[in-house]
Structure formats: C-alpha cells, structure tokens
Amino acid sequence: MSTIDATLQSNQQKAKQYVTKVYNATEQRNPHETEFLQAVKEIVGSLVPVIARHPEYMNSGILERLLEPEKVITFRVPWVDDQGKVHVNRGFRVQFNSALGPYKGGLRFHPTVNESIVKFLGFEQIFKNSLTGQQIGGGKGGSDFDPKGKSDMEIMRFCQSFMTELYQHIGPETDVPAGDVGVNAREIGYLFGQYKKMCGAFEAGVLTGKGLGYGGSLARTEATGYGLVYFVQEMLKDNGLDFKGKTVIVSGSGNVSIYAMEKAAEFGAKVVACSDSDGYIYDQNGINLDTVKELKETGDERISAYTEKHPSAEYFEDCTQIFSIPCDIALPCATQNEINAETAQTMLDNGVKAIGEGANMPSTNEAQDMFLENHILFAPAKAANAGGVAVSALEMAQNSGKISWAFEKVDARLQEIMKDIYQNSMQAASDYGTPGNLVAGSNIAGFIKVADAMTEQGII
Incomplete structure (x- = not known):
C-alpha cells in the first residue's frame, strides 16, 4: 500500500469514528426525539468521505455545531373557541442555522407537532435551503393545533395568539416563516395581519406564501x-x-x-x-x-x-x-x-x-x-421538494424590491433552480465516491456550502 493510500484509509477511518461519536452524543442528548435522530443519522452517515477529505471540518467542530440549533423557542398559545371555551396549545420555532442567511422554513399546524418533528424539519431545511443557491438559513416551526374542523374565526384567534409571541423572534432579515401542513394562505394572512399590528409596520418580507394582493408571489402555490x-x-x-x-x-x-x-x-x-x-x-x-x-x-x-x-x-x-x-x-x-x-x-x-x-x-x-x-x-x-422554499426566497427578493414578477418568470427560474440542484447533487455524489446516489450527493452538496460559510464566520 502506498503512503497516499495509507493516509486516505487512515483519514477515512478517523472520519467514520468522528461521525459515529458525534451521532452517539446527539442521540444521548436527544434520546426521545426519534424523527430528529432519523434525519441526523441519514445525513451524517453520508458525510464520512467529506470529513475524510476535509479534516478541517472535524477540527473546527462543524458537525457538533450544525447538529445543535442556534435557538429553540417554545411558547404557550391560549385561544378561545366559538363557544367561549379556552384552549391552550404549544408553539415552536427552531432557528437552526443562519450561516447562509436569515432562518427560513415553514410553520406546521398539526396535532402531531412536537419538538422532535420541528427539529427534524429544521435540520433538513438547512441542507434544502443550501441546495437552492439562495441566501437563506434553516429553520422551522409550528404548533400542535389542529385547524381541521375549526371555524375561520377560531383559526384567526389561534393565529393571532400564536403571532403575539412569535413576532418578537422573526423579521425579514432575521427569520422568515412560511406555510406547511395546516398553514395555507388563510393562516398566513391572519399571521401577517397580527404581525403588522404588533410591529406597527408593513414588512412584507417577514412571511412568504402571502396573498398576491399584499406581497405574495405568483407560482408559489x-x-x-x-x-x-x-x-x-x-x-x-x-x-x-x-x-x-x-x-x-x-x-x-x-x-x-x-x-x-x-x-x-x-x-x-x-x-x-x-x-x-x-x-x-x-x-x-x-x-x-x-x-x-x-x-x-x-x-x-x-x-x-x-x-x-x-x-x-x-x-x-x-x-x-x-x-x-x-x-x-x-x-x-x-x-x-x-x-x-x-x-x-x-x-x-x-x-x-x-x-x-x-x-x-x-x-x-x-x-x-x-x-x-x-x-x-x-x-x-x-x-x-426544494422548489417551495426556492420560490419563497424569490418572493423575498420581490418583496425587497417592492416588485412583482410574472408567473412565467418565476416558473422559469424554478426550473433552473431544480435543474441546478439535480446537477450539483449528481456532481457531489460522483466527486465523493457514490456516483448516481442522489441521497448522498444532495447531503454532501448542501453540507459543504454551509460548512464553508460556518468556517469563514468563525466559532459563533
């Protein structure tokens, strides 16, 4: 075995040991968060060849920092139904990583929502957003509130209560939520209205998935x-x-x-x-x-x-x-x-x-x-499925310039972005020894961009 081959093999072994150690530590720290651990295991397992080739990521603790959210916000959401009965739900916002830009990710209203679900979604969002090539970091949020079977007035009162707490943690250059399961144009409208009231300002770029009349983007739906x-x-x-x-x-x-x-x-x-x-x-x-x-x-x-x-x-x-x-x-x-x-x-x-x-x-x-x-x-x-957040970022760009683009322009840009994601993922898979494997390729392509940004920005 040549000296070069021996070095590569040694680096590969060290990288594998490092990734295993980091995953085990994450598992011990989050023992009951099954969805989050599932997402972590799938992603970090494909990063061994990257860590082997770039030991500087290991030396600067990139994975340890990447696997711990920058901020986890949990809050009470009280609201009153149409019969006057008080209900209390939990609200969540996980601001996972801002190396590439403001946190960006949807809000999910569904009875299954808990911290593990929100963390898994936010963690995945880091890599998804990176792949789009846009300047957006990873975040996610939501509540265990179930909109199904609720009246419009009940949903409005819940959204207003939810935003009364969330508004102080978000902003066009800080954290930009969007819709997800259970959060569509109706919910975004109620949330935006309450944000506007709480802040006393019309900041269109604070939420995406808005109605076309107040800053939404064609083709977002x-x-x-x-x-x-x-x-x-x-x-x-x-x-x-x-x-x-x-x-x-x-x-x-x-x-x-x-x-x-x-x-x-x-x-x-x-x-x-x-x-x-x-x-x-x-x-x-x-x-x-x-x-x-x-x-x-x-x-x-x-x-x-x-x-x-x-x-x-x-x-x-x-x-x-x-x-x-x-x-x-x-x-x-x-x-x-x-x-x-x-x-x-x-x-x-x-x-x-x-x-x-x-x-x-x-x-x-x-x-x-x-x-x-x-x-x-x-x-x-x-x-x-990165097309949704990609067009959300295009909505942010339109809001920033206070302009609206034609459907055809947004759709053409979406096609370009999806083609680029495919090609970049395929290239990364080939570069790191797993040709044709889009799982590994997308993980690697998304990770490298974030890891490099984190390295350049120092230990924060």
Whole structure:
C-alpha cells in the first residue's frame, strides 16, 4: 500500500469514528426525539468521505455545531373557541442555522407537532435551503393545533395568539416563516395581519406564501409540486426515461400533491391514485384533477367524495396502502415515514422504476436503503421538494424590491433552480465516491456550502 493510500484509509477511518461519536452524543442528548435522530443519522452517515477529505471540518467542530440549533423557542398559545371555551396549545420555532442567511422554513399546524418533528424539519431545511443557491438559513416551526374542523374565526384567534409571541423572534432579515401542513394562505394572512399590528409596520418580507394582493408571489402555490416533477424529469432524462406514458401514484391531496399531479399529467403521465389521511382513491382512467381541486382547494372535502362524481373509481379506507398499487413512478407527498421497509418491498415487487419525495422524509432510512440497493431511481426530499422554499426566497427578493414578477418568470427560474440542484447533487455524489446516489450527493452538496460559510464566520 502506498503512503497516499495509507493516509486516505487512515483519514477515512478517523472520519467514520468522528461521525459515529458525534451521532452517539446527539442521540444521548436527544434520546426521545426519534424523527430528529432519523434525519441526523441519514445525513451524517453520508458525510464520512467529506470529513475524510476535509479534516478541517472535524477540527473546527462543524458537525457538533450544525447538529445543535442556534435557538429553540417554545411558547404557550391560549385561544378561545366559538363557544367561549379556552384552549391552550404549544408553539415552536427552531432557528437552526443562519450561516447562509436569515432562518427560513415553514410553520406546521398539526396535532402531531412536537419538538422532535420541528427539529427534524429544521435540520433538513438547512441542507434544502443550501441546495437552492439562495441566501437563506434553516429553520422551522409550528404548533400542535389542529385547524381541521375549526371555524375561520377560531383559526384567526389561534393565529393571532400564536403571532403575539412569535413576532418578537422573526423579521425579514432575521427569520422568515412560511406555510406547511395546516398553514395555507388563510393562516398566513391572519399571521401577517397580527404581525403588522404588533410591529406597527408593513414588512412584507417577514412571511412568504402571502396573498398576491399584499406581497405574495405568483407560482408559489404550485412551486413544491412543480419543482418535484421538474427534478424527477431531470433524473428520468439522465437515465433515458420520461414521464410520458408512465403510470404515477401521488400520495396526499394538498398543494404539493395537486400540483405534482398537474405537472406530471402535463408531461404525459397517467396519475391513477391519490390520498388523504382517511384513505385513497384509485381511478384506472386517470385522476380527474379538477375534481380533486374542487374537493380540496375550495370545499376541504374528504377524498372519498371523489367517487360520487366518478363512480368507476374506487375508494379504500387505509391511506397507508396506496403504494400497493403497481406504478412506474411513485411521488410520496403526504407526510414523514409513509413508506417503510414493508411498503418498499411491495413497491419493488410491483416494478416501480422511480421515486420522487415531495413530502419531508416520507421514506424511512430502511426503505431508502432498499431502493438504492435495488438501483431504483430515487430523488430525496431535501433536493426534490426544494422548489417551495426556492420560490419563497424569490418572493423575498420581490418583496425587497417592492416588485412583482410574472408567473412565467418565476416558473422559469424554478426550473433552473431544480435543474441546478439535480446537477450539483449528481456532481457531489460522483466527486465523493457514490456516483448516481442522489441521497448522498444532495447531503454532501448542501453540507459543504454551509460548512464553508460556518468556517469563514468563525466559532459563533
């Protein structure tokens, strides 16, 4: 063995030991935060070759600093329902890393929200935001409040109470929240109105996902779903494939799912199934997107009502079984960990060719490994669903200049960003010994940019 080979092997071993040590320390410090630890394990495991080649990251404690949020804010959110009863929810904002710019990440209102969920989302957001090439750091927030079944007035009162605490921690150059699960244009409007009242100023850049009349961006609603399909299309083209003529399944039926279905159909695919938290529909003739939009965008009906207009379609109550339907391309856009090892095996047995993650961490680490080991084309969430935050950053740019861009301009820029993310991730995977592995490639490409910025800014 040459001296160079021996040095490389030694560096590799030291890097592996370092990464393991850092992960174990994180696990001991956060023993009950399963979602956060899952995200950490998936990301840091792919960074061993980077640390081996750049021991300066190890020497300056980049991973230790990266895995600890800069600030975690937890607060009480009291509100009154329409019957005059007082309720109390928990509010969260994790400001994870600001090396590249102000914290940026959505607010999630859902009963499952806790500190682990918010930390996992915020941690992933660091790398996702880095990949976009925009000047935005990583953050996330939300509450265990459930908007489902609440009146507009109840949601307004909750949002006002939530923002009464949050406003002092955010700002256009500090922390810029957006929407996520349970937080759409209605909630953003109520939150913005309360922020404006508390601050006594119209600061459009403090929130993204706003209405078009007060600083929102065209194409923001479509961005995550469209961006997902743009990314997957690049991946397919690189492997001699295309959406045209392919059978597609999309889990979920919110904005990400709806606009992923729309763009996939535009590219010639036949989308045959989608879901909500109650169950899923299967339409062998192809999902009628106008019906889904009518149910979800205007009436907030359950997806089961689809069969009333399309009696040839079938409805099944267990939403977790949507991926038992054979398909060429699967786009999981519902929630974290919806695809486990058992589901992954079913998909492999049914001949799935490509998977694009529209939700955040929809595949467990075991499922992800199974797809990669079986050479399935796999587009990981932090790269494939970055279109939403990319256009949020474009909304911030428009707010800063007090201008509005045409839909076509924003969409063209989105396509460029998704193509760049794909190419940069592929290049990083190749440079660090895992050619074609977009999981490793996106982790590495996102990490290096943040690590370099942290190094240049000193120990803070």
